[in-house]
Amino acid sequence: DAGVTQSPTHLIKTRGQQVTLRCSPKSGHDTVSWYQQALGQGPQFIFQYYEEEERQRGNFPDRFSGHQFPNYSSELNVNALLLGDSALYLCASRKAKFGYTFGSGTRLTVV
């Protein structure tokens, strides 16, 4: 049973560019959340999608946006990249009120 799958694994972008990260949830899961993890810090919640709608959002600017598709997969888009956006981006999925399963993450480097 495949867990949460994220792509790409690594990405290098230039300041001002836009990036799209992708996530396929674990089979049977319908809720997808995105987290940003800076080096040496715990993950910070970006937003959560359920039934193709953004249900909750953390303290991130509008440059961060997302989408959930009918097959429950999700995308995270970041516009006008800043150096400070360099981080490990983690996708997590779950079903109903049960625990979260995380993917291996996408390492984004902004130069």
Next chain:
Amino acid sequence: KQEVTQIPAALSVPEGENLVLNCSFTDSAIYNLQWFRQDPGKGLTSLLLIQSSQREQTSGRLNASLDKSSGRSTLYIAASQPGDSATYLCAGTGGSQGNLIFGKGTKLSVKP
């Protein structure tokens, strides 16, 4: 605003020791609590989930407990091994649909 503190920030122990990692929440109204393991540069692996009606969970050499009255959780690792070396993160949700709020983690090093 919920904040999570993990103590200690780092821990180095010899192989075979039993150890306890601590986690505390500023708001004790925690619905679910999860402990995760993270290897350097990798994603998070879920170790234990304590759901709203539970107080404790065990898996192999790991035992996690949650005291909701105080907003504190502990992760007990028995007979530690070098392969246990990693960063351990605790995270809680404020409600059944809530997002996870994480501590900064405890970096564990188990020496052979």
